[in-house]
Amino acid sequence: MGRTISRWASYPEGVAELKKSHAPRPQQGFAVFFTGLSGSGKSSLAKMLLAKLLERGDRTITLLDGDIVRKHLSSELGFSREHREINIQRVGFVASEIVKHGGIAICALIAPYESARKKVREMVSSHGGFVEVYVSTSLEVCESRDSKGLYAKARAGIVKEFTGISSPYEIPENPEVVIDTKNCTPQQAIQIIVDRLTAESFLAQQ
């Protein structure tokens, strides 16, 4: 948007080199990182976003949700603070690799600790975009849904270290997007995210 720099200051060869190392934003990789309580709707939103972005047809996209991650990266890890941190950092490593190679990573994890989320942001940001989406559905709403019956088990003490009940959830300090599923439809939520990605030029205008 700025003025054109005169040739002595920006040789075309130099500009061409710069373009190689820093692709235009719509061609850069980026990660969308959903965080929120169990039952907040983050996995469903992540899958809808995946479908929405696949429809555009011009990018490779990988979904890294809790189930995929525990299967492929963290089969032996539990839910202690230490293991949760290791788990999130592995996701961060894979997401940053995807972004480095120009792809889109959609992550959906409880990721309850701000420090761990910050580390993922750092890892990914060195290669491309990072958009944190806090799915802020309240504990009361999540617990009343309890689609997997996990809250009941957590209240009964059968499931230990359950985020929101017996393990903390630290609210994100500076998420790029906040979605309260009580106030909007899933379709509206996806549109908010796509609008943000477009505003940041990670997606081209359509």
Next chain:
Amino acid sequence: MGRTISRWASYPEGVAELKKSHAPRPQQGFAVFFTGLSGSGKSSLAKMLLAKLLERGDRTITLLDGDIVRKHLSSELGFSREHREINIQRVGFVASEIVKHGGIAICALIAPYESARKKVREMVSSHGGFVEVYVSTSLEVCESRDSKGLYAKARAGIVKEFTGISSPYEIPENPEVVIDTKNCTPQQAIQIIVDRLTAESFLAQQ
């Protein structure tokens, strides 16, 4: 190389669609997977290949060697058969993601089990190319080098389950490339691999 198919059988729109899902080989992702004994030279060759491919300047490349993998993906895993299999499959998962997004993954791991290597090959091949490089340096040569002092420790029983001494190494059945570091310089070895990648059209002629 085949004859041109007449228009009724291949609409340009269809061809354009196919090109999207199957990029021309020189733009496809691929993995080069080095396997061999400890001290065989696979990590050194992997690093040289990384440098050689980075020089070309047109691709993103990730090196996944034993140290990087144990740090980012498998900090808690040991060297039992079960843990080695899990470790290799994690590398396979990350490599296949890199390849899916059009990147180049260079892996260097002992990877002693044929079954595990086959699984990695399957995971990666569904997204792009897979070139297995067996670094066939003999146990005697590896042990005589013993740059990390590990063979001495393995012989003394201090290091357990050490491949080649107290744990098996299954020779690859159908590797794309075999490198015996006794018969060629590292530079020659890299050229053999680059030639193979070029012959398979994963790298463009230069």
